Amino acid sequence: MLDTDILITGAGSAGLTLALLLAKNSPDLQITVLEQGPAPQAGAVSLSRVSALNLASQRVLDSLGVWQLLNAKPAYQQMQVWEADSFARIEFATSDLGALDVQSGSSSPALGWIVDNEELRCCLYQRAQQYPNIQWKFDARIQQISASERQNLLTLADGSAYISKLLVGADGANSLVREQLKMPLAFWDYDHHGLVAVVRTSAPHQATARQVFLPTGPLALLPLADPHLVSIVWSVAPERAAELIALPAEQFNQALTAASQSVLGVLSVQTERRSYPLKMRYASQWVKHNAVLVADAAHTIHPLAGQGMNLGLMDVCALAELIVQNISTGRTCNEQRMLRQYERWRKAEAQQMIALMEAFKRGFMLQHPLAKLVRAVGMAATNQLAPVKRQLLAAALGNQGDLPAVARPGVISL
Ligand SMILES: Cc1cc2nc3c(=O)[nH]c(=O)nc-3n(C[C@H](O)[C@H](O)[C@H](O)COP(=O)(O)OP(=O)(O)OC[C@H]3O[C@@H](n4cnc5c(N)ncnc54)[C@H](O)[C@@H]3O)c2cc1C
Known part of the structure; x- marks a missing residue:
């Protein structure tokens, strides 16, 4: 003991x-x-x-x-x-x-x-x-x-x-x-899953943390050490998170770039996409x-x-x-x-x-x-x-x- x-x-x-x-x-x-x-x-x-x-x-x-x-x-x-x-x-x-x-x-x-x-x-x-x-x-x-x-x-x-x-x-x-x-x-359930991944941006993030509130939930773009890399937390309904994870990278990138309103240009996912129930x-x-x-x-x-x-x-x-x-x-x-x-x-x-x-x-x-x-x-x-x-x-x-x-x-x- x-x-x-x-x-x-x-x-x-x-x-x-x-x-x-x-x-x-x-x-x-x-x-x-x-x-x-x-x-x-x-x-x-x-x-x-x-x-x-x-x-x-x-x-x-x-x-x-x-x-x-x-x-x-x-x-x-x-x-x-x-x-x-x-x-x-x-x-x-x-x-x-x-x-x-x-x-x-x-x-x-x-x-x-x-x-x-x-x-x-x-x-x-x-x-x-x-x-x-x-x-x-x-x-x-x-x-x-x-x-x-x-x-x-x-x-x-x-x-x-x-x-x-x-x-x-x-x-x-x-x-x-x-x-x-x-x-x-x-x-209580927030009815959101937080989808996280590291994403390359065509425009530099300029050491700025960004968050856009979409009708479906917020998308955060957090600046990493590389001026063209951000970590995303994309909060969406659980079913949508599953769909986004299953999408081929190219289609995911299009959906993400559109959701971010191209604020950092074209976005392309660099890592595995994971989601966490919130x-x-x-x-x-x-x-x-x-x-x-x-x-x-x-x-x-x-x-x-x-x-x-x-x-x-x-x-x-x-x-x-x-x-x-x-x-x-x-x-x-x-x-x-x-x-x-x-x-x-x-x-x-x-x-x-x-x-x-x-x-x-x-x-x-x-x-x-x-x-x-x-x-x-x-x-x-x-x-x-x-x-x-x-x-x-x-x-x-x-x-x-x-x-x-x-x-x-x-x-x-x-
Ligand atoms: C998508 C997402 C994004 C987030 N972003 C931010 C952010 O930007 N800023 C922020 O401040 N917070 C953020 N958070 C919250 C943050 O991640 C957590 O609050 C924090 O990690 C909790 O730390 P913890 O040590 O309490 O728990 P954990 O990090 O979960 O650690 C618990 C530890 O206990 C161990 N453990 C579990 N069960 C047992 C057991 N039975 N026996 C022994 N060991 C056990 C685990 O293995 C683990 O090592 C985010 C959360 C999510 C889901």
């Missing part, structure tokens, strides 16, 4: 960041990470999944020494959002930042960065391996999990067992921790006895604003901050009052983001001419109002809300 202080299930971006934050700031804590897959392999940049990270996440990764390890992290300096068949359009540039320009660790201002999910995992893992107080178990098949007021017990298919003071479910959208501990989940998930209980949920295990949102990973990273920063504070004042890593504080703090942030994504999605799906007019006028007016634009930018940069200390402007470590 292995005894550990904190057992983290899932070595995704959230689980690894949490392990690193705890190991760095509480060297006496014994942390164990269990992952069902193999250990992250260096050189695994495939661009098959990328994420737009905001300034708050960048600050966290910078403070952990992970940002510096990432080879590819192209910044974008502009954002353009428009509606396909109306004059609704809004643009942001780094020049709109004004007093918000408070970036640490980056030489030029940016509105965000695109990172490869797998490369990020590799860099987090590489950094985390430097801490002897983290134990690793890869290819782990969890068999049973129980949580009580005294301790948690987790058994694996190979017969090994772990006792922990605190169990953290960082095991993603289909969390087994959430399921086995019967933590209730609310969910669901809103929200666990109504994040804490049960001495077990707690973080990131996608606690909530998932529509990727239209590229905020899911950012939100999850803030969860683990908040949890680490409270645990470290507790330990430094002689209390435990699983104190109920502290776990409830984490739950209240991060639920409030997640609820706001879920509501915002829903408003966006529903707002743009309304095709009534009056609704379109209101949208167009609203976006045109917003585009002219510097203070309103700055508010929107502050939200997109992750500079708003109740941020954990490590993610706040001007703060370098916990």
Whole structure:
């Protein structure tokens, strides 16, 4: 039987960041990470999944020494959002930042960065391996999990067992921790699948992140390091996603170029096309006895604003901050009052983001001419109002809300 202080299930971006934050700031804590897959392999940049990270996440990764390890992290300096068949359009540039320009660790201002999910995992893992107080178990098949007021017990298919003071479910959208501990989940289908691929563009992307709202759903074009490569997230009905994946490349390219309104000229797909069902998930209980949920295990949102990973990273920063504070004042890593504080703090942030994504999605799906007019006028007016634009930018940069200390402007470590 292995005894550990904190057992983290899932070595995704959230689980690894949490392990690193705890190991760095509480060297006496014994942390164990269990992952069902193999250990992250260096050189695994495939661009098959990328994420737009905001300034708050960048600050966290910078403070952990992970940002510096990432080879590819192209910044974008502009954002353009428009509606396909109306004059609704809004643009942001780094020049709109004004007093918000408070970036640490980056030489030029940016509105965000695109990172490869797998490369990020590799860099987090590489950094985390430097801490002897983290134990690793890869290819782990969890068999049973129980949580009580005294301790948690987790058994694996190979017969090994772990006792922990605190169990953290960082095991993603289909969390087994959430399921086995019967933590209730609310969910609804966005009726969209997100089709992702890397695409070559005949016109350069000019470090601009673009999103066009089509009557069928949004299409995002995220700029990669090569000025003629973008990563797309094309949200469409599930049946349409299946059709688009089955199309011969030439026909797919035509459909995609038309959907993008040729904003980057002719588009041609470079990689396998994959699609992901998009669901809103929200666990109504994040804490049960001495077990707690973080990131996608606690909530998932529509990727239209590229905020899911950012939100999850803030969860683990908040949890680490409270645990470290507790330990430094002689209390435990699983104190109920502290776990409830984490739950209240991060639920409030997640609820706001879920509501915002829903408003966006529903707002743009309304095709009534009056609704379109209101949208167009609203976006045109917003585009002219510097203070309103700055508010929107502050939200997109992750500079708003109740941020954990490590993610706040001007703060370098916990
Ligand atoms: C199409 C799409 C585009 C997106 N774009 C963006 C974006 O631009 N910006 C952004 O911020 N977010 C984006 N997101 C959201 C983002 O990808 C997720 O929020 C983020 O990856 C979640 O990280 P996580 O660590 O919580 O979960 P995951 O990345 O899913 O990691 C969970 C880990 O747990 C492991 N695991 C699962 N079950 C078990 C088990 N039983 N035992 C042990 N280990 C287990 C898994 O193998 C995995 O390693 C996007 C999502 C989608 C679908």
